[in-house]
Amino acid sequence: MGHGILAWIVIGALAGWITGRIMKGSGYGFVMDMIVGLVGAIIGGFISSRLGFGGVSQHDFIMSVVIAVIGAIILTWIVRLVTGSKRANH
Numbered sequence: 001m002g003h004g005i006l007a008w009i010v011i012g013a014l015a016g017w018i019t020g021r022i023m024k025g026s027g028y029g030f031v032m033d034m035i036v037g038l039v040g041a042i043i044g045g046f047i048s049s050r051l052g053f054g055g056v057s058q059h060d061f062i063m064s065v066v067i068a069v070i071g072a073i074i075l076t077w078i079v080r081l082v083t084g085s086k087r088a089n090h
Contacts, residue, residue: 007061012037015068022069023076040072047071 016033019040044067045056056064079085 007064008038008041009034011041011056011061011064011068014065015040015072018065018069019072019076022073023080036072036075037068040070040075041068042071043074044068044071047074 012034013030015037016035017037019036020033041056041064047070048067049055049058056067059067
């Protein structure tokens with residue numbers, strides 16, 4: 001099952017927004033949250049497929065969002081580790 005471009009935008013936006021809430025940041029704004037979510041989907045999909053669960057596009061919408069959120073959390077954690085920031089907005 002593949003996702004169309006609109007589904008990817010929604011997945012990215014949801015994953016970025018959810019990650020902002022989980023990671024206790026105020027978020028980066030809609031566009032950057034969406035980008036963080038989309039990059040998170042790539043990271044999460046890579047990890048998921050390496051663990052044998054399949055990539056983001058091989059799952060239904062909800063599971064795709066969950067995988068994207070996991071990847072976005074990892075991305076946000078790495079960015080904060082490198083920058084020393086605990087909040088998304090400075």
